[in-house]
Amino acid sequence: MTALSPTSIFNPTSTPAHSIFHLSIFVLVITALIFIVVAGLLTYAVIKFGQATADSSHEPPQVYGSTQIELSWTIIPILIVVVLYLATAQVIHGIQDAPEPKTALDVIAIGHQYWWEFRYPKLGIVTANELHIPVNEPARPTPTFIQLLSADTDHSFWIPELGGKTDLIPNHPNKMWMDPPHAGIFLGQCAQYCGTQHAKMLLRVYVDSPDEFAGWVRNQQQPAVQDASATAGREVFEHTACINCHTITGTAADGRFGPDLTHLMSRATIASGAAQNTPEDLRLWIQRPDAVKPGSLMPAMQLSNQDLDAIVSYMETLR
Amino acid sequence: MSSDAITMPGVNIDDRAWVDVLHRWLTTVDHKRLGILYILYALFFLLVAGAEALIIRIQLIHSHNDFVSPQVFNRMFTMHGTTMIFFVVMPVLFGFANYLVPLMIGARDMAFPRLNAFSFWLTALGGFLLYFSFVGANGLYGAGNAPDVGWWAYAPLTARAFSPGHSSDYWTLALLVSGFGSIGTAINIIATILCLRCPGMTLNRMPLFAWLNLVMSGLVLIALTPLSAAQIMLLIDRYLGGHFFDAQAGGSAALWMHFFWIFGHPEVYILIIPAFAFMSEIIPVFSRKPIFGYPIMVAATIAIGFVSMSVWAHHLFTIGMSSYANSFFTITSMVIGVPTGIKIFNWLGTMWGGKIQFKVPMLFCIGFLFQFLIGGLTGIMQATAPVDWQLSLSYFVVAHFHYIIVGGIIFALFAAFYYWYPKITGRMLSETLGKWHFWLFLIGFHLTFDLMHIPGLLGMPRRIYTYEPGRGWDTLNLLITVGAFIQGIAIMIFVANLVISYFKGDVAGNDPWDAWTLEWSVSSPPPAYNFATIPVVESRRPLWDVKHPEDPDSRYE
Numbered sequence: 001m002t003a004l005s006p007t008s009i010f011n012p013t014s015t016p017a018h019s020i021f022h023l024s025i026f027v028l029v030i031t032a033l034i035f036i037v038v039a040g041l042l043t044y045a046v047i048k049f050g051q052a053t054a055d056s057s058h059e060p061p062q063v064y065g066s067t068q069i070e071l072s073w074t075i076i077p078i079l080i081v082v083v084l085y086l087a088t089a090q091v092i093h094g095i096q097d098a099p100e101p102k103t104a105l106d107v108i109a110i111g112h113q114y115w116w117e118f119r120y121p122k123l124g125i126v127t128a129n130e131l132h133i134p135v136n137e138p139a140r141p142t143p144t145f146i147q148l149l150s151a152d153t154d155h156s157f158w159i160p161e162l163g164g165k166t167d168l169i170p171n172h173p174n175k176m177w178m179d180p181p182h183a184g185i186f187l188g189q190c191a192q193y194c195g196t197q198h199a200k201m202l203l204r205v206y207v208d209s210p211d212e213f214a215g216w217v218r219n220q221q222q223p224a225v226q227d228a229s230a231t232a233g234r235e236v237f238e239h240t241a242c243i244n245c246h247t248i249t250g251t252a253a254d255g256r257f258g259p260d261l262t263h264l265m266s267r268a269t270i271a272s273g274a275a276q277n278t279p280e281d282l283r284l285w286i287q288r289p290d291a292v293k294p295g296s297l298m299p300a301m302q303l304s305n306q307d308l309d310a311i312v313s314y315m316e317t318l319r
Numbered sequence: 320m321s322s323d324a325i326t327m328p329g330v331n332i333d334d335r336a337w338v339d340v341l342h343r344w345l346t347t348v349d350h351k352r353l354g355i356l357y358i359l360y361a362l363f364f365l366l367v368a369g370a371e372a373l374i375i376r377i378q379l380i381h382s383h384n385d386f387v388s389p390q391v392f393n394r395m396f397t398m399h400g401t402t403m404i405f406f407v408v409m410p411v412l413f414g415f416a417n418y419l420v421p422l423m424i425g426a427r428d429m430a431f432p433r434l435n436a437f438s439f440w441l442t443a444l445g446g447f448l449l450y451f452s453f454v455g456a457n458g459l460y461g462a463g464n465a466p467d468v469g470w471w472a473y474a475p476l477t478a479r480a481f482s483p484g485h486s487s488d489y490w491t492l493a494l495l496v497s498g499f500g501s502i503g504t505a506i507n508i509i510a511t512i513l514c515l516r517c518p519g520m521t522l523n524r525m526p527l528f529a530w531l532n533l534v535m536s537g538l539v540l541i542a543l544t545p546l547s548a549a550q551i552m553l554l555i556d557r558y559l560g561g562h563f564f565d566a567q568a569g570g571s572a573a574l575w576m577h578f579f580w581i582f583g584h585p586e587v588y589i590l591i592i593p594a595f596a597f598m599s600e601i602i603p604v605f606s607r608k609p610i611f612g613y614p615i616m617v618a619a620t621i622a623i624g625f626v627s628m629s630v631w632a633h634h635l636f637t638i639g640m641s642s643y644a645n646s647f648f649t650i651t652s653m654v655i656g657v658p659t660g661i662k663i664f665n666w667l668g669t670m671w672g673g674k675i676q677f678k679v680p681m682l683f684c685i686g687f688l689f690q691f692l693i694g695g696l697t698g699i700m701q702a703t704a705p706v707d708w709q710l711s712l713s714y715f716v717v718a719h720f721h722y723i724i725v726g727g728i729i730f731a732l733f734a735a736f737y738y739w740y741p742k743i744t745g746r747m748l749s750e751t752l753g754k755w756h757f758w759l760f761l762i763g764f765h766l767t768f769d770l771m772h773i774p775g776l777l778g779m780p781r782r783i784y785t786y787e788p789g790r791g792w793d794t795l796n797l798l799i800t801v802g803a804f805i806q807g808i809a810i811m812i813f814v815a816n817l818v819i820s821y822f823k824g825d826v827a828g829n830d831p832w833d834a835w836t837l838e839w840s841v842s843s844p845p846p847a848y849n850f851a852t853i854p855v856v857e858s859r860r861p862l863w864d865v866k867h868p869e870d871p872d873s874r875y876e
Contacts, residue, residue, distance in 0.1 A: 193473070
């Protein structure tokens with residue numbers, strides 16, 4: 001199924017996703033058996049008792065019911081329900097009530113209209129749209145526990161290969177956890193309709209080896225790069241409305257309405273995955289956001305070509 | 320029996336000018352005319368909401384398509400869902416109930432004919448308000464044009480901060496007004512069934528159609544009231560400074576979810592129970608046997624009615640309820656499968672040993688049985704809370720509920736159209752066109768909704784106006800769209816059949832199907848007063864008793 005899709009629920013790569021997968025197969029087998037029996041009986045009845053020509057001169061025997069038969073098709077389904085329920089309750093408890101180990105990584109995910117904010121409270125990191133988490137090693141478990149919040153409307157965090165979805169609802173904190181055993185990039189997107197650009201609120205999770213993760217954390221903890229070659233772009237940035245919504249450490253920009261740009265170049269995508277993080281796409285996104293993501297809350301900045309080039313060059317330095 | 324006609328003094332119907340005809344239809348309080356109005360009204364909106372579905376499907380035909388803008392797409396799925404539930408399926412079911420319940424229980428009209436007319440016109444106003452939003456919703460803010468908040472309109476997307484203009488207000492008022500209409504109709508059906516049954520028609524002898532509509536009406540009273548209350552709270556939030564659902568000011572977005580689904584899930588049963596009612600009348604006639612296990616069918620319906628009120632939060636498994644709440648709603652949602660399964664088995668028992676005639680109504684019934692079975696089983700998968708954490712809000716759910724609503728309810732409705740059209744118009748629908756309609760619709764339905772499960776399993780969320788390439792969703796979506804157009808063609812054949820047969824269909828006579836309930840004892844169409852003399856019944860199948868005096872049902876009761 002991996003070949004079929006990078007977002008298949010049949011390729012679980014985390015304990016919650018695994019237990020859901022096994023339960024799915026169990027339920028699928030039971031429902032398939034029910035289907036075979038009932039659909040088989042229906043097909044048999046239609047073939048066996050079907051009349052090629054309508055002839056109602058001789059009515060068939062008039063049967064009104066049978067208590068034994070009706071009891072049997074009441075009791076057998078009840079037994080099936082009990083079995084299904086017990087299997088389910090175990091998985092619900094196993095996933096929802098799992099204790100958080102002391103070594104776990106804490107992340108706060110905040111849904112915004114059409115992008116994701118990620119905060120690592122213990123590490124002092126703020127980033128957007130691309131979540132980095134470490135591989136979980138059995139020797140020293142580092143599962144990731146995510147607290148889910150919303151800044152505006154309802155959203156839902158869904159990476160099918162890492163687990164089920166959980167909603168981000170304002171004033172209603174939720175949590176979920178994952179413990180992927182190997183590194184990789186995992187894709188998903190917002191699953192709860194949140195407004196015009198719900199479709200382009202994409203999500204990706206980088207599962208890093210411990211070394212890669214430590215390197216990523218070190219880089220994110222640095223203040224923004226102050227590259228002398230990009231002073232012009234920085235001037236433009238600091239003197240336009242950009243700073244009302246975005247943050248870059250060490251500058252006047254400390255807005256929280258849009259993504260933190262301090263380490264923008266450490267991300268592969270912009271506009272919550274709607275475009276690649278290339279100079280061309282970045283330029284287009286700043287110039288005409290509606291061309292990339294119509295209805296997004298990023299305003300068109302009406303900059304001159306010169307200012308635009310300067311700002312893009314400045315962004316390119318924010319490693 | 321009661322088929323003798325009464326001469327109406329001083330009325331010559333044929334002479335009237337069209338304006339008189341129009342006036343008579345607009346001011347009618349006759350349950351049959353109101354039933355027809357409901358049905359025509361619903362058919363009109365079926366075409367409108369069907370066109371909206373096709374726009375959705377064209378947009379999704381491949382990744383990064385730009386047939387419509389995201390704003391238009393979001394309006395389309397909101398209007399498609401709202402229209403289909405509130406202005407197609409509910410009115411058409413009320414229409415059949417209105418038309419048939421008095422005829423089946425040997426009454427001359429509904430208990431409250433004026434309330435009946437009032438309810439219909441409220442529902443009609445609701446649909447008008449919803450569609451007036453296309454021209455009227457811009458309002459002072461210059462924003463908004465038709466609702467775009469999804470058919471369940473979760474808070475806080477409906478707050479004025481996120482939904483400026485008046486589109487959400489038109490949505491709210493449309494549902495509020497038509498909700499009052501539904502409550503009026505439910506009261507009317509309950510009163511009619513409880514008070515106007517003809518002599519001998521004990522509750523235990525009532526056609527299952529009447530029983531099931533009685534349970535449905537009870538559910539309407541219980542389910543529509545919280546929805547109406549929530550709509551009023553939403554209006555208070557939007558205009559009177561309330562904070563019920565305003566999370567920024569301490570309100571609760573989750574509260575709206577609970578209010579909506581404590582309406583929304585019983586609503587599913589409000590829609591499917593009348594479909595069960597059609598099945599329970601049509602399958603016996605075309606199997607030439609009485610319904611198998613009448614008492615347990617009634618008991619199962621009542622059980623479904625009760626349990627349906629305690630399953631709503633299975634729509635909310637992803638909102639972060641406690642593990643105890645998730646377990647509770649898992650078990651209730653699975654338990655409701657038991658009485659529902661009993662129904663399928665009893666229809667099977669009815670067909671077993673019968674002489675099944677493959678007339679068009681029966682073809683649709685057989686389609687219903689298989690599809691409802693599959694829709695029920697995918698329902699069990701989603702009742703399993705952890706599995707639902709993956710499937711919820713994905714295209715799997717969209718496929719599942721269309722399996723129930725189209726594969727179940729709409730198939731049952733088509734069966735009802737082919738079965739009762741002769742009674743309503745006096746003409747038979749064409750069997751040839753009916754078979755084209757059935758097979759094309761069946762093929763289109765399975766192409767669309769069988770395949771639609773798969774993108775959901777591959778991670779495709781619902782309500783997205785476009786999607787990324789490389790996720791394995793493109794080919795599937797293309798085929799799903801092809802299926803949708805095949806269904807569209809089948810619906811056109813159906814509409815053509817309705818129109819052509821009205822003028823050129825074979826004359827039906829009183830009882831074209833050799834059936835057993837009282838509506839077939841009167842002329843087609845029935846006279847305004849239904850029964851010249853009120854009938855007296857002695858069993859569940861009064862016309863069987865008349866046709867088989869040597870072996871009447873009344874002997875076994």
